[in-house]
Amino acid sequence: MWAHYVALALRSSRRSKALTALVVALLAFGVSACMVSYAVFRATTSDPLPARSSRLYAPQIDNAGPAHTFQGQPPEMLSYTDAVALWQAGKAKRQALVYPTKWGVESNDPSIPALSMTGDAVTADFFPMFDVPFRFGSGWAPHDDTGHASVVVISGALNEKLFSGRNSVGQVLRLDGKAFQVAGVLDDWNPKPRFFDTAVVGAAGAFDDVGDVYIPFTRATDMKKDSKYSNCPVDSGAVDTANWDAYLHGECERIAAWVELPTAADVVSYREYLRHYAEEQQRLGRFAWPPNVDLHDLVDWMAYLRITPKASSLSMLVSASFLLIVLVNVVGLMLARFMRRAPEIGIRRALGASRASVYRQFLIEGASVGFVGGLAGVALTLLGLWGIGGLFEPNIARLVSVDASLVGLTVLLSVAATVVSALYPTWRAAQTEPAWQIKINP
Helix, strand or coil: EEEHHHHHHHHHHCCCCCHHHHHHHHHHHHHHHHHHHHHHHHHCCCCCCCCHHHHEEEECCCCCHHHHHHHCCCCEEEEHHHHHHHHCCCCCCCCCCEEEEEEEEECCCCCCEEEEEEEEEECCCCHHHCCCEEEEECCCCCHHCCCCCCCEEEEEEHHHHHHHHCCCCCEEECCCCCCEEEEEEEECCCCCCCCCCCCCHHHHCCCCCCCCCEEEEEHHHHHHCCCCCCCCCCCCCCCCCHHHHHHHHHCCCEEEEECCCCCCCCCCCHHHHHHHHHHHHHHHHCCCCCCCCCEEEHHHHHHCCCCCCCCHHHHHHHHHHHHHHHHHHHHHHHHHHHHHCCHHHHHHHHHCCCHHHHHHHHHHHHHHHHHHHHHHHHHHHHHHCCCCHHHHHHHHHHCCCCCCCHHHHHHHHHHHHHHHHHHHHHHHHHCCHHHHHHHHCC
């Protein structure tokens, strides 16, 4: 029976070629515009670490006071004092401190020129917490943090430049003129967005590539390496690093903190710990305001930071509106297409066809047209994604990819949209009175 209805749909399409072609074209343009925007939106809102995101949390502590907070929210980064206090307290299964830095990198090979590379100062738990893959070696041990060890983890790309891609574990390179021993070489690892680097994410660098150099947080502090981004709670907003110790132990927010909390009970316990810590700082006279702390898991944190580009959200809204306009027009075209067949419907009804069979016939016909429109929409979606670089920044455009789910969703959206659009025309067609049609079309 279903095959019979599809055959009727094909026969009807041949009789109304212009109307059918117009409906298919409208659907293809509407659906493809929507799916191109969806592909960008999906790429910029995806979970960068789905296997662990529910266990990773970013703590916040208000160390600046109501005069320097935005809408009463604690700062997104921690001061050195708070970050180190949380790290040393060890209240979580794992904890990592992170801030971005820039290094002058030299190898022992005089033929290789000095390089300027970006990276992060991190603590040892950074690597297991974020499931960072290694090609050679590993990260450093926690005692290397407390020992202020001169060890470094480098990216595979930097390893290729300095050591021609061979195993460089144990080799020595110089960072800002200081000798560091290579502890590990990263395998391919480039999470998008770059969720762990709160400073970079907040500076609209969420979709930039990760850095090439990672050294112990304590060693970077010894070398007076500052974050690329620092926010000091002063009216001028100026950062003064001339007196390093005063700057370091001041209230400038520059460090991202992460904790791993496997269970809901751990989250409750850690939130309480944060509140008690802030109360203690208030009792000590450092904070002159009530405790203001917060704790977000990874997915919530990305939403809190509003990582999704505004252009992505806006294009999604515009394309959805365009699809709605398309569907309104498809309703009109389908109505004209179905009502032209009123005599045929009248005869079928007179021969005993029920209204239910009329519904089935025309909804299947609508779905068939939607399927063809979906296939055309897939082609236009691929064309749109090919030219996506003209609409979005290169670091956003390169994240967008086509997979089976996107193709399937394009076709499914087209079929569903067409069936919904055909509901009213089908209802009108099913109301056809057989006697009246036979009378006016003898």
